[in-house]
Amino acid sequence: RKEVEQDPGPFNVPEGATVAFNCTYSNSASQSFFWYRQDCRKEPKLLMSVYSSGNEDGRFTAQLNRASQYISLLIRDSKLSDSATYLCVVTRGGQNFVFGPGTRLSVLP
């Protein structure tokens, strides 16, 4: 079993839709959590950190459930520009960031 697993996707949604991605991690010692976005043939870029209390940044909401070892990302009112691969990232004490395989999102006009 991989240390970080994500919905395989791809997700094809119409503009304006709400879409949610799930991520699970196996190491209970994991301490920090992030969502990164990666456009085709580009480098990953930080989308948002994930805090225990949950956090929101505009149309994006991230949730963490430590008991279930589960992280989610919700995107509301999807835009064409949201089309990308979304990577779940888990760290242990700031070392060795472990990336999930990513979930590809296509927002359709």
Add this chain to the structure above:
Amino acid sequence: DTGVSQDPRHKITKRGQNVTFRCDPISEHNRLYWYRQTLGQGPEFLTYFQNEAQLEKSRLLSDRFSAERPKGSFSTLEIQRTEQGDSAMYLCASSLNSLAGETQYFGPGTRLLVL
């Protein structure tokens, strides 16, 4: 542009040749990471440095791979006797490890094709 640069951006080489990649991190960042990414997968950790010390190496990093960060600034990743399976995107990331936490910023990557 995150401020992390990598050179070259693309490299085509023949099997058996040696290649070297360079990464210039954000100047005040003390940590530097190397990852490898293949199509349809997330980045896989290879190694990381804190200042000039190489603190961790993945089992993915065979003895054909070596990385250095001689002065705690830029880093090089060398692959000796390249194999076709080495074809991938090699990503560098830098971060500042502080009490506030750590966020990685990635360079644009070096895409390697071994023929």
